Amino acid sequence: MQIHHYLKQFDIKPSVQRTAVMDYLMSYKTHPTIDEIYSYLSPFMPTLSKTTIYNTLNLFVEKGAVLQLAIDEKNARYDADISNHAHFKCKNCGKVYDLFDLKQELFAKPMLEGFDIHTVELSYSGICGSCKGMN
Amino acid sequence: MQIHHYLKQFDIKPSVQRTAVMDYLMSYKTHPTIDEIYSYLSPFMPTLSKTTIYNTLNLFVEKGAVLQLAIDEKNARYDADISNHAHFKCKNCGKVYDLFDLKQELFAKPMLEGFDIHTVELSYSGICGSCKGMN
DNA sequence: ATATATCTTTGTAATGATTATAACTTTGTA
DNA sequence: TACAAAGTTATAATCATTACAAAGATATAT
Ligand SMILES: [Mn+2]
Ligand SMILES: [Mn+2]
Ligand SMILES: [Zn+2]
Ligand SMILES: [Zn+2]
Numbered sequence: 427m428q429i430h431h432y433l434k435q436f437d438i439k440p441s442v443q444r445t446a447v448m449d450y451l452m453s454y455k456t457h458p459t460i461d462e463i464y465s466y467l468s469p470f471m472p473t474l475s476k477t478t479i480y481n482t483l484n485l486f487v488e489k490g491a492v493l494q495l496a497i498d499e500k501n502a503r504y505d506a507d508i509s510n511h512a513h514f515k516c517k518n519c520g521k522v523y524d525l526f527d528l529k530q531e532l533f534a535k536p537m538l539e540g541f542d543i544h545t546v547e548l549s550y551s552g553i554c555g556s557c558k559g560m561n
Numbered sequence: 562m563q564i565h566h567y568l569k570q571f572d573i574k575p576s577v578q579r580t581a582v583m584d585y586l587m588s589y590k591t592h593p594t595i596d597e598i599y600s601y602l603s604p605f606m607p608t609l610s611k612t613t614i615y616n617t618l619n620l621f622v623e624k625g626a627v628l629q630l631a632i633d634e635k636n637a638r639y640d641a642d643i644s645n646h647a648h649f650k651c652k653n654c655g656k657v658y659d660l661f662d663l664k665q666e667l668f669a670k671p672m673l674e675g676f677d678i679h680t681v682e683l684s685y686s687g688i689c690g691s692c693k694g695m696n
Numbered sequence: 697a698t699a700t701a702t703c704t705t706t707g708t709a710a711t712g713a714t715t716a717t718a719a720c721t722t723t724g725t726a
Numbered sequence: 727t728a729c730a731a732a733g734t735t736a737t738a739a740t741c742a743t744t745a746c747a748a749a750g751a752t753a754t755a756t
Contacts, residue, residue, distance in 0.1 A: 441733065475735045480714070496631040514676050528671060536663060540690030541649050549682045555675030576704065610706045636742065
């Protein structure tokens with residue numbers, strides 16, 4: 427199964443729960459919160475615990491398989507797409523959108539004396555198209 | 562007094578507490594948390610309440626006088642420098658550094674169909690110079 | 697200057713996200 | 727099968743933030 431293989435690439439043992447979480451993240455690219463992941467999976471896996479979702483995502487982030495986004499002040503949000511892209515958070519509806527069509531230069535890690543830069547996070551906020559003109 | 566005048570520019574009435582918080586933010590550019598601000602000011606203002614620090618900073622952010630940084634997953638951090646600059650958070654010591662010497666293009670708000678972009682936040686993380694070679 | 701309304705601050709309680717803990721279950725191996 | 731290691735679960739604890747209501751300060755009208 428491809429998700430099993432993908433997890434192994436990051437040195438993650440593919441349990442049923444871990445596979446389900448990664449499958450969800452790869453299928454629904456909505457940058458979900460822990461609660462959203464748990465609420466979706468729980469009906470399919472009645473014994474699933476929210477702690478497992480926390481454990482699983484902490485492991486995924488640690489192993490580099492998933493990004494933890496800081497764009498939402500309230501809850502952590504997770505993204506299985508670890509390629510260079512930015513995010514936009516709507517101040518009105520809270521939805522987090524992907525922004526792929528930006529110059530790659532924006533994601534360059536600057537060479538700065540005294541800083542060993544590992545990660546780059548570029549976030550925008552404002553009002554999204556669906557919310558414009560409403561409210 | 563200059564801080565009073567500065568606050569008024571943002572339509573903020575300069576109370577004693579608000580002035581003290583803005584003074585602190587402008588003097589110590591360490592991107593402090595609520596707790597750090599409270600711990601510093603409390604000895605000088607014995608009746609000060611932590612709720613006031615929360616109220617004050619929420620007001621400052623709402624009025625655009627201060628930036629709330631999302632770079633730290635645990636606590637909100639605040640910055641009185643609202644000019645274009647990026648931040649670096651050390652994964653080891655947790656300190657948040659300013660990065661001023663970056664191209665202004667990095668802070669441009671891209672023109673994208675369906676997005677009305679108000680703010681840009683550019684954050685890096687990795688290991689800082691003081692932490693390199695230690696641990 | 698006094699009364700009244702509005703704004704601000706304060707302390708406490710409530711909420712909500714995340715982590716710690718310990719028991720239980722599953723998996724891998726001898 | 728037997729044992730050890732890894733993973734999952736439920737519950738309790740922690741910690742940041744917000745809600746609330748009372749008290750205090752400031753502004754406005756008489
Ligand atoms: Mn994304
Ligand atoms: Mn700064
Ligand atoms: Zn929206
Ligand atoms: Zn450091």
